[in-house]
Amino acid sequence: MALKSETFPVVSSSDVVKVRQVVRQWAGELKFSLVDQTKLVTATSELARNALEHGGGGTMCAEIVEDGMRKGLKLVFDDKGRGISNLELALKDGYSTGGGMGLGLSGSKRLVNDFQINSEPGRGTTVTIIRWK
Amino acid sequence: MDRIPILKVGNCLLVTIQVDMHDELAMQLQEDLTSQIAKHASRGVLIDISSLEIVDSFIGRMLANIAAMSRVLDAQTVLTGMQPAVAITLVELGMSLPGIKTALNVERGMELLKAYLDQDAEPEETDGSEE
Numbered sequence: 001m002a003l004k005s006e007t008f009p010v011v012s013s014s015d016v017v018k019v020r021q022v023v024r025q026w027a028g029e030l031k032f033s034l035v036d037q038t039k040l041v042t043a044t045s046e047l048a049r050n051a052l053e054h055g056g057g058g059t060m061c062a063e064i065v066e067d068g069m070r071k072g073l074k075l076v077f078d079d080k081g082r083g084i085s086n087l088e089l090a091l092k093d094g095y096s097t098g099g100g101m102g103l104g105l106s107g108s109k110r111l112v113n114d115f116q117i118n119s120e121p122g123r124g125t126t127v128t129i130i131r132w133k
Numbered sequence: 134m135d136r137i138p139i140l141k142v143g144n145c146l147l148v149t150i151q152v153d154m155h156d157e158l159a160m161q162l163q164e165d166l167t168s169q170i171a172k173h174a175s176r177g178v179l180i181d182i183s184s185l186e187i188v189d190s191f192i193g194r195m196l197a198n199i200a201a202m203s204r205v206l207d208a209q210t211v212l213t214g215m216q217p218a219v220a221i222t223l224v225e226l227g228m229s230l231p232g233i234k235t236a237l238n239v240e241r242g243m244e245l246l247k248a249y250l251d252q253d254a255e256p257e258e259t260d261g262s263e264e
Binding site: 013014016017020021024034035037038039041042045046049093103104106107108110111 | 153154155156157186187188189190191216217218219221222223225226227228
């Protein structure tokens with residue numbers, strides 16, 4: 001169940017900065033610890049940059065979710081780019097097509113509690129992450 | 134476009150990153166620093182990131198690049214002031230920044246640079262290329 005939900009555009013590198021700040025603020029409202037906030041904001045930065053660089057831009061939907069007693073911050077990064085043909089390979093540490101270090105996907109997976117990725121070549125990619133309090 | 138200021142202190146360059154950098158700004162800093170090292174023949178670079186709330190793989194790569202480029206240009210880089218939460222996240226992300234010298238704060242960073250430069254100033258072999 002979503003308690004609060006808002007969608008933000010990710011179409012420029014200043015939008016990447018903006019969504020980082022939004023996630024920092026929401027994570028603060030949820031009273032996440034500083035380390036948890038930092039992990040979530042870092043994962044946001046990686047995934048927003050992926051949506052921008054590889055997906056040609058997209059959106060981030062932020063949601064405060066509830067599961068019984070616990071609350072969490074759910075983030076959905078969605079782009080309509082060329083998609084990923086080999087997800088297994090894309091999730092490997094050090095695999096990169098963009099000239100980066102190949103830590104964006106694999107690294108952000110380690111920074112959150114739930115990580116889901118769906119991608120269809122030619123249709124785009126959706127990454128959903130949740131960090132529970 | 135805004136820029137991150139680079140201060141010249143003796144034969145060192147000092148950079149304090151105090152804003153949430155977007156990617157172009159990080160790239161600009163990389164370019165500016167290397168040209169300043171060459172311009173002033175600087176021997177040391179100190180980058181203070183105590184106000185940075187996150188270091189993601191892009192900024193991590195930029196910092197590693199700066200250290201590598203400086204080394205090629207005969208300057209030593211020290212990274213100072215990383216917040217503990219940033220260090221935890223960075224290592225979990227998979228980046229441990231090998232090859233970058235670090236110090237807890239600017240003061241210790243300057244000591245480290247000074248020690249490195251003093252040690253380097255000891256005469257080894259003269260190749261006659263001094264100006």
